[in-house]
Amino acid sequence: MIFLSLILACAAAAATGILFPPGAWYxxxxxxSFTPPRWVFPVAWTTLYLLIAWAGARLAVLPGAGLAMGLWAAQVALNTLWTPVFFGAHRTGAAMAVIALLWLVVTALVVQAFGLDIWTGVMLLPYLGWLTLASALNFSIWQNNR
Structure with missing residues (x-):
């Protein structure tokens, strides 16, 4: 039941991609040059959202995971916010601020997860890696499209 709740939260974040598609502006x-092909994004995010929900479900049942779950909730909220800011409002600088904060929150989540359960920490590493790439993309787009 916990996993279902968390996958629904991830699905809400994913739904912003449907509401605010990249389109002609993007x-x-x-x-x-390191921008992945467009087809990579939905494949990557589907995989990441499954891992994020699974990691959250593992954390939710561990004693002492209150901070980790607070960080989990914060990351899904920031993740949900980024797409409308970037693709909806076309505010690449503001989106950079959101993704930078998201990166920090996910980094703290990874540290907390490793402290509670090594496998959960490992499950979150691809997310942190992808956010690092996405942050570099966001920064480059912000700088090169003023």
Missing amino acids: DGLRKP
Whole structure:
């Protein structure tokens, strides 16, 4: 039941991609050479959201996981916010601030997860890696499309 609740929270975050698709605005931006092909994004995010929910479900049943679950909730809220700011409002600088905060929260979550359960920490590492790439993309787009 916990996993279902957390996957629904991740699905809400994912739904912002449907409500605010990249579209012509994104296609017209100057993007860095390391931008993945468009098909990679839904594949990556589907995998990441499953791992994020699974990691959250593992954390939720551990004693002393209150801070970790607070960070989990904060990351899903920030994750949900980024897409409307970037793709909806076209505010690449504001989106950079959101993703930087998201990166910090996820880093703290990973540290907390490793302290509670090593496998849960490992499950969150791909998310942190992807956010690092996404942050670099966001920064490059922000800088090259003023």
